[in-house]
Amino acid sequence: MISKRWVSLAQKIDRINDFCGKVFSWIIVPLTVLIVFEVITRRVFGAPTIWTFEMSNFLFGGHFMLVAAYGLLYKAHVRIDLFVMRGSKKTQEILDLICYFSLFFPFIIVILFHGIVYAIESWSTWETSWSTWGPPLYPSKTVIPITAFLLLIQGISEVIKKIIFLKTGEEL
């Protein structure tokens, strides 16, 4: 019965990250439009805007960070599995679990905690950029802890799926 609850938790997490990933993937469209807009205003009309440069960095950073967990869900992140491929599926999953606990979670938890501190510092001073436009930096800095959170829950889901596979031999 307990395992059923874990299964439904993993499925819920997968649905969340599938949804978030598909939403955040679209950030690339305004990013492209913005760059084209900038080229036209600056190169063609000779009237550069003060805000496109920073704005495109915000969109770029938000795009690749916020879809990271979605990438993990779809196994998009490069891995060197050429040696473990020789072992059984079971061995592979055990090795990956070791990596999750010794590398993935320490890394993500450090980023999550320090990311929260980093974002709070920015919010508490209403930090803005030094440029002429002077946009607020706190939304962009908040992306770091959100990314870490999404990765953390996706990591939990992956670990659940691996443990269930090891226990029951079923793939979710």
Next chain:
Amino acid sequence: MSPEFIAISMFVVLIVFLFMGHPLAFVLGGVGVIFGLITQGWNFFGMVMTRIYGTMDNFVLVAITLFILMGNFLTMSGVADGLFKALRVLFGPIRGGVGMAVIVVCIIFAACTGIIGASVVTMGLLAAPFLLRYGYSKELTVGLVAAGGSLGILIPPSIMLVMMADQTGQSAGKLLMAGVFPGILLGVLYIIYIAITCWINPKMGPAIPREELEKIPVSRRLIDAIKYALPPLALIFTVLGTIFFGVATPTEAAGVGSAAAFLMILIYGRFQWKNFKDTIFSTARTVTMVMIILIGATTFTGVFLTQGGGKAIVDAILGLGLGRWGTYWMMQIIYIILGCFIDWIGIVMITFPIFLPIAKALGFDTLWFTAMLAINLQLSFLTPPFGYALFYLSGMGLEGIQLRHIYRGVVPFLILQFIGVVICTYVPSLVLWLPNAMIGK
């Protein structure tokens, strides 16, 4: 613990975990965090946040995202199909002609895309069945598709060169230009090889039978070639031309290029909402794959550099007494060996903090040296057991093609790639002429 000991153990632990099949990005980040916690303590990671934010707030790296989008749009537009069909009949009458046509399409396609997956898969699906049907040997077919497709990441636009520029603090525009002639050189070497082997042994790659060619009049062949060659050539000129003439930065050129590639989808009538959506999603997955490795790597190097441990390894290598060129070739050979096991992003992230200081200490030009490593990495796509091009090809399930054909087929192309490395080493102007001639530096 001495810094040398920590630096070396960081590398050993990294290598061990790397081969356990966990995503590279998290291995880099995780090893960095573990060593950071041991040697620096918890509060050290406030500094790492600044490094991570620096990766997000980086206008040059925006080009990576947009070049990936551009390549995916271009694949969706189907322009490679048309171009290949046109060039096939144009080159058809000569022995090995269809194979040469594939390489030419690859060079043109490479000048429009920055990744290798797109070109290898496109050419594998598109050209390989034709080559096999015309009676090309299986080995030659897979070899030339793998080698030609891998040019996509060397000939600019190239996400690899943008990333290398970022890692070494060089102008992305200049490094992109440095990749042009070496990439074309490799393509020409492939064409010469195909021409010679097929001329000596027509069974390797016969000409297209005359009856088939006669169905298509010469005028029709030329019109088709122009129809499908002009739009990509215009795109190449827009993207690379604007960078070369200093009209646009690589990022701006990539944005305009993506928009132009999207227009090509519309022009060739390939727009379908479902495909468009899937392209946006798959682009996001590729972008995050590349960029999150940078996040992991910046964590790793952040810890690594505070140890001052890089210097220990650099000094040790310089102290081997191999001399200037001995050390150079040793680094090239290390790249070939690493290329057999690790993918290019991993190799760049692991070796650059050590190799670049060595090259500087030995008085090598940084731009040229970085480009040489980029050329060398062409081999990494073809070297078994871990080569992207091999994976893509074997995953496609081409009729009658087995792994042994692929392994045997890439050997001559690996030799040609190495010849390319040697040529560019001793004729550095091949690399440096174009970036030095650039107007917008």
